[in-house]
Amino acid sequence: MLWPIDLIVxxxxxxxxxxxxxxxxxxxxxxxxxxxxxxxxxxxAVMGAVDVAFTEAxxxxxxxxxxxxxxxxxxxxxxxx
Amino acid sequence: MKFLGFVIVCLTGGxxxxxxxxxxxxxDPASPASTHLSDDYIEHILEETRVPNLVTxxxxxxxxxxxxxxxxxxxxxxxxxxLLLRDFRPKKDRYFRHIPTGVMLHVKNxxxxxxPGNEFEHMDREWVPSDRIIKTVCRIxxxxxxxxxxxxxxxxxxxxxxxxxxxxxFGSSLILMAIxxxxxxxxxxxxxxxxxxxxxxxxxxxxxxGVLAMIMGGRFLDYGMLAPLVPxxxxxxxxxxxxxxxxxxxxxxxxxxxxxxxxxxxxGRHDEGL
Numbered sequence: 001m002l003w004p005i006d007l008i009v010x011x012x013x014x015x016x017x018x019x020x021x022x023x024x025x026x027x028x029x030x031x032x033x034x035x036x037x038x039x040x041x042x043x044x045a046v047m048g049a050v051d052v053a054f055t056e057a058x059x060x061x062x063x064x065x066x067x068x069x070x071x072x073x074x075x076x077x078x079x080x081x
Numbered sequence: 082m083k084f085l086g087f088v089i090v091c092l093t094g095g096x097x098x099x100x101x102x103x104x105x106x107x108x109d110p111a112s113p114a115s116t117h118l119s120d121d122y123i124e125h126i127l128e129e130t131r132v133p134n135l136v137t138x139x140x141x142x143x144x145x146x147x148x149x150x151x152x153x154x155x156x157x158x159x160x161x162x163x164l165l166l167r168d169f170r171p172k173k174d175r176y177f178r179h180i181p182t183g184v185m186l187h188v189k190n191x192x193x194x195x196x197p198g199n200e201f202e203h204m205d206r207e208w209v210p211s212d213r214i215i216k217t218v219c220r221i222x223x224x225x226x227x228x229x230x231x232x233x234x235x236x237x238x239x240x241x242x243x244x245x246x247x248x249x250x251f252g253s254s255l256i257l258m259a260i261x262x263x264x265x266x267x268x269x270x271x272x273x274x275x276x277x278x279x280x281x282x283x284x285x286x287x288x289x290x291g292v293l294a295m296i297m298g299g300r301f302l303d304y305g306m307l308a309p310l311v312p313x314x315x316x317x318x319x320x321x322x323x324x325x326x327x328x329x330x331x332x333x334x335x336x337x338x339x340x341x342x343x344x345x346x347x348x349g350r351h352d353e354g355l
Contacts, residue, residue, distance in 0.1 A: 047107070050241040051136040054233075058249040063338055066256055070346035073355055 006046055013039045026077055030068035037061040130319040132238045140243065141323040145302040149287050151245075152330050156284050159337030163277075166349035176204040203265065205353035211262060219261035226254040234331040238320050244330025248283075251331065252338030264347055264354035267339075273351060276336045276343075283333025290325050 013036060020032040037060030044053035105112030122135060122143070132138040140148050177186040177195050180202055188195060197203045234247030259267040291302040299306030304322025308315040346354035 051134075051243070054241045054246050055249075058246050058253070062253050063249050063256070063342075066253070066260075066342060067345060070342060070355055073346065074348055 006043070009039050009042050009046070013043065024079055026072045026075075026079060027069065030065055030072060033068060034061050034065040037064070130323070131317055132320045132323060134238055134240060136241070137237050137243055137323060137327075141237075141326050142304065142319060145291075145326065148326070148330070149291065149302070152284055152287055152333050155334055155337050156280055159280050159340040162341045162344045166344040168349035172350060172352065174206065176206060178202045178204050203352070205263060207353075215261050219257055223254050223258055226257070227251055230254065230331075230335075234327055235324070237327045238323060244327035245334055247327075248331035248334025249338055251335040252342075255335075255339050256342045259342070259346075260355055264343065264352065268343070268351055271339065273340075273343075276340050279332050279336035280340065281333075283329045283331070283336065286329030286332065287326050290322060290329070294322075 016032050016036040016039060020029050020036060023029050023032065037056055041053045041056040041061060044050075044056055105114075109115065122139060126132065126135050126138045130138045130142055132142075171191055173189060173191050175188045175195075177188065177197070178184070178201065179186065180200060185204065186195070186201075195201050230247045230251035232247075233242035233250060234244055237243030237247070255267060255271060258270075290304070290307070293310075294303045294306045295301055297306040297309070304319045307322055308318040311318065311321060313321075343351055343354070
């Protein structure tokens with residue numbers, strides 16, 4: 001059955017989302033966002049929306065992480081708050 | 082203040098979750114979308130467009146107008162990145178290496194111009210020698226990634242994928258080249274002019290196909306009207322029209338992804354980056 005996979009992935013998604021806004025290191029946040037996107041991609045694939053999963057994997061987990069890392073590289077690595 | 086923000090976020094989230102209670106269940110056959118709309122698409126798409134992937138058919142044909150403006154939005158994102166970040170002023174602190182002797186030059190006077198060529202080589206400020214393993218692996222990997230991207234664009238009609246995904250994958254293969262070597266290696270092969278022209282060409286291909294359908298006597302983006310232009314089976318003309326549109330989207334997205342990356346990572350100077 002697929003529902004335990006659903007629940008496990010959903011738990012990890014929430015964990016990643018909470019971690020991404022609490023971690024002070026912005027580079028870590030970028031990587032956590034990447035993990036979040038990849039888990040969302042798994043969720044889309046489980047639900048049968050393969051096209052959306054494909055987009056999420058390439059845009060969310062791939063290119064946007066590179067953009068975030070590039071932005072961190074040119075600004076500061078630690079947040080002020 | 083932080084506590085107030087937390088309360089507001091919790092309230093908004095709770096309201097949103099409460100709002101989802103009214104939504105139909107996932108895969109509910111009695112939901113309004115599944116009662117007539119989805120059935121209509123599933124029954125008629127194959128005979129109307131001859132495209133097996135229903136998602137692509139809806140995106141590129143039935144909702145082609147939306148996808149055209151999505152492409153325009155991606156183009157505008159690249160344009161905004163260019164206008165906000167691009168910096169044409171020369172840098173004050175520059176480093177050069179005199180190739181025959183290996184001496185490093187630190188140029189602080191902005192009026193001194195050294196043209197990189199056989200004698201002088203431009204060096205990055207935070208230059209780290211690239212790892213041989215990373216360089217070799219990326220050099221082998223990049224052509225395969227690019228072939229895969231072209232496959233995703235070309236097979237958007239038959240399998241998951243399409244212009245957006247293929248364009249992003251092609252763009253990330255170029256970004257990978259910039260990361261594994263350095264930004265100059267990429268900008269030497271893929272110049273800014275090339276990228277800008279490609280970004281605009283992609284949108285132009287999409288809109289051009291729509292206008293061509295109008296010239297042929299149909300409505301905007303009505304690919305069925307292009308049938309006299311191709312010598313093959315006219316039944317497949319909608320699939321071919323979608324393929325043309327997907328190629329346009331792929332070109333635009335590929336160029337815009339590289340433009341955004343290059344402008345962010347080099348603070349708009351296009352000289353040194355990650």
